[in-house]
Amino acid sequence: PxxxxxxxxxxxxxxxxxxxxxxxxxxxxxxxxxxxxxxxxxxxxxxxxxxxxxxxxxGEPGAFVRSQRAALPGFAAGLEAALRGLSVSLPRRGAFVLDYDADFAVQ
Incomplete structure:
Protein backbone atom coordinates (compact mmCIF):
# COMPACT_ATOMS: atom_id res chain seq x y z
CA PRO A 1 0.00 0.00 0.00
CA GLY A 59 -12.63 -1.87 -26.55
CA GLU A 60 -10.86 -4.84 -28.13
CA PRO A 61 -12.98 -7.98 -28.01
CA GLY A 62 -11.78 -10.72 -25.70
CA ALA A 63 -11.27 -13.10 -28.64
CA PHE A 64 -8.74 -10.71 -30.17
CA VAL A 65 -6.82 -10.41 -26.91
CA ARG A 66 -6.78 -14.19 -26.48
CA SER A 67 -5.41 -14.59 -30.02
CA GLN A 68 -2.65 -12.10 -29.17
CA ARG A 69 -1.85 -14.04 -26.01
CA ALA A 70 -1.63 -17.24 -28.07
CA ALA A 71 1.09 -15.60 -30.18
CA LEU A 72 3.20 -14.66 -27.14
CA PRO A 73 5.36 -17.82 -27.08
CA GLY A 74 6.61 -17.04 -30.60
CA PHE A 75 7.18 -13.41 -29.65
CA ALA A 76 9.07 -14.47 -26.52
CA ALA A 77 11.30 -16.79 -28.53
CA GLY A 78 12.09 -14.02 -31.03
CA LEU A 79 12.78 -11.56 -28.22
CA GLU A 80 15.07 -14.04 -26.50
CA ALA A 81 17.01 -14.56 -29.74
CA ALA A 82 17.30 -10.79 -30.27
CA LEU A 83 18.59 -10.26 -26.73
CA ARG A 84 20.99 -13.21 -26.70
CA GLY A 85 24.42 -12.03 -25.62
CA LEU A 86 23.13 -8.94 -23.83
CA SER A 87 23.36 -8.62 -20.08
CA VAL A 88 19.88 -7.91 -18.72
CA SER A 89 19.09 -7.84 -15.01
CA LEU A 90 15.44 -7.72 -14.00
CA PRO A 91 14.17 -7.75 -10.43
CA ARG A 92 12.13 -10.84 -9.57
CA ARG A 93 10.79 -9.74 -6.18
CA GLY A 94 7.08 -10.28 -5.83
CA ALA A 95 6.50 -11.08 -9.51
CA PHE A 96 3.47 -13.16 -10.37
CA VAL A 97 1.32 -14.00 -13.37
CA LEU A 98 -2.43 -13.51 -13.51
CA ASP A 99 -4.14 -15.88 -15.92
CA TYR A 100 -7.71 -14.90 -16.71
CA ASP A 101 -9.85 -16.49 -19.39
CA ALA A 102 -12.97 -14.31 -19.14
CA ASP A 103 -13.83 -11.59 -21.67
CA PHE A 104 -14.42 -9.03 -18.91
CA ALA A 105 -10.93 -9.67 -17.53
CA VAL A 106 -9.19 -8.66 -20.76
CA GLN A 107 -11.08 -5.41 -21.37
Whole structure:
Protein backbone atom coordinates (compact mmCIF):
# COMPACT_ATOMS: atom_id res chain seq x y z
CA PRO A 1 0.00 0.00 0.00
CA UNK A 2 2.81 2.46 0.75
CA UNK A 3 4.03 2.32 -2.85
CA UNK A 4 0.61 3.23 -4.26
CA UNK A 5 0.03 5.89 -1.62
CA UNK A 6 3.31 7.52 -2.61
CA UNK A 7 2.21 7.53 -6.26
CA UNK A 8 -0.89 9.46 -5.27
CA UNK A 9 0.99 12.06 -3.21
CA UNK A 10 4.40 12.38 -4.86
CA UNK A 11 5.59 13.10 -8.41
CA UNK A 12 6.20 9.97 -10.47
CA UNK A 13 9.05 11.60 -12.48
CA UNK A 14 8.14 9.56 -15.56
CA UNK A 15 9.75 12.16 -17.83
CA UNK A 16 13.09 11.75 -16.01
CA UNK A 17 12.91 7.97 -16.29
CA UNK A 18 12.09 8.23 -20.01
CA UNK A 19 14.96 10.66 -20.61
CA UNK A 20 17.42 8.27 -18.98
CA UNK A 21 16.04 5.26 -20.85
CA UNK A 22 16.05 7.18 -24.15
CA UNK A 23 19.79 7.79 -23.99
CA UNK A 24 20.21 4.56 -25.97
CA UNK A 25 18.18 3.04 -28.85
CA UNK A 26 15.42 0.84 -27.47
CA UNK A 27 12.26 -1.10 -28.06
CA UNK A 28 9.44 -0.29 -25.64
CA UNK A 29 6.52 -2.48 -24.62
CA UNK A 30 3.77 -0.73 -22.68
CA UNK A 31 1.97 -3.16 -20.40
CA UNK A 32 -1.53 -1.99 -19.63
CA UNK A 33 -5.15 -1.70 -20.63
CA UNK A 34 -4.52 1.05 -23.21
CA UNK A 35 -1.41 2.69 -24.72
CA UNK A 36 -1.68 5.96 -22.80
CA UNK A 37 2.08 6.60 -22.76
CA UNK A 38 2.69 6.12 -26.51
CA UNK A 39 3.04 9.82 -27.36
CA UNK A 40 5.39 10.50 -24.43
CA UNK A 41 7.55 7.47 -25.27
CA UNK A 42 7.78 8.40 -28.95
CA UNK A 43 8.62 12.03 -28.10
CA UNK A 44 11.33 11.05 -25.61
CA UNK A 45 13.03 8.49 -27.84
CA UNK A 46 12.60 10.19 -31.21
CA UNK A 47 14.65 8.37 -33.85
CA UNK A 48 16.24 6.14 -31.19
CA UNK A 49 12.95 4.26 -30.76
CA UNK A 50 13.43 0.95 -32.52
CA UNK A 51 9.89 -0.29 -31.87
CA UNK A 52 6.90 0.48 -29.67
CA UNK A 53 4.17 -2.00 -28.81
CA UNK A 54 1.28 -2.06 -26.38
CA UNK A 55 -0.33 -5.12 -24.86
CA UNK A 56 -3.99 -4.10 -25.08
CA UNK A 57 -6.36 -1.44 -26.35
CA UNK A 58 -9.63 -0.37 -24.80
CA GLY A 59 -12.63 -1.87 -26.55
CA GLU A 60 -10.86 -4.84 -28.13
CA PRO A 61 -12.98 -7.98 -28.01
CA GLY A 62 -11.78 -10.72 -25.70
CA ALA A 63 -11.27 -13.10 -28.64
CA PHE A 64 -8.74 -10.71 -30.17
CA VAL A 65 -6.82 -10.41 -26.91
CA ARG A 66 -6.78 -14.19 -26.48
CA SER A 67 -5.41 -14.59 -30.02
CA GLN A 68 -2.65 -12.10 -29.17
CA ARG A 69 -1.85 -14.04 -26.01
CA ALA A 70 -1.63 -17.24 -28.07
CA ALA A 71 1.09 -15.60 -30.18
CA LEU A 72 3.20 -14.66 -27.14
CA PRO A 73 5.36 -17.82 -27.08
CA GLY A 74 6.61 -17.04 -30.60
CA PHE A 75 7.18 -13.41 -29.65
CA ALA A 76 9.07 -14.47 -26.52
CA ALA A 77 11.30 -16.79 -28.53
CA GLY A 78 12.09 -14.02 -31.03
CA LEU A 79 12.78 -11.56 -28.22
CA GLU A 80 15.07 -14.04 -26.50
CA ALA A 81 17.01 -14.56 -29.74
CA ALA A 82 17.30 -10.79 -30.27
CA LEU A 83 18.59 -10.26 -26.73
CA ARG A 84 20.99 -13.21 -26.70
CA GLY A 85 24.42 -12.03 -25.62
CA LEU A 86 23.13 -8.94 -23.83
CA SER A 87 23.36 -8.62 -20.08
CA VAL A 88 19.88 -7.91 -18.72
CA SER A 89 19.09 -7.84 -15.01
CA LEU A 90 15.44 -7.72 -14.00
CA PRO A 91 14.17 -7.75 -10.43
CA ARG A 92 12.13 -10.84 -9.57
CA ARG A 93 10.79 -9.74 -6.18
CA GLY A 94 7.08 -10.28 -5.83
CA ALA A 95 6.50 -11.08 -9.51
CA PHE A 96 3.47 -13.16 -10.37
CA VAL A 97 1.32 -14.00 -13.37
CA LEU A 98 -2.43 -13.51 -13.51
CA ASP A 99 -4.14 -15.88 -15.92
CA TYR A 100 -7.71 -14.90 -16.71
CA ASP A 101 -9.85 -16.49 -19.39
CA ALA A 102 -12.97 -14.31 -19.14
CA ASP A 103 -13.83 -11.59 -21.67
CA PHE A 104 -14.42 -9.03 -18.91
CA ALA A 105 -10.93 -9.67 -17.53
CA VAL A 106 -9.19 -8.66 -20.76
CA GLN A 107 -11.08 -5.41 -21.37
Missing amino acids: GHWEAWLREPVRFDEALAEAAAEPAAVIEMGAHPVMAAAVRAAFGSRLIAYACTMRR
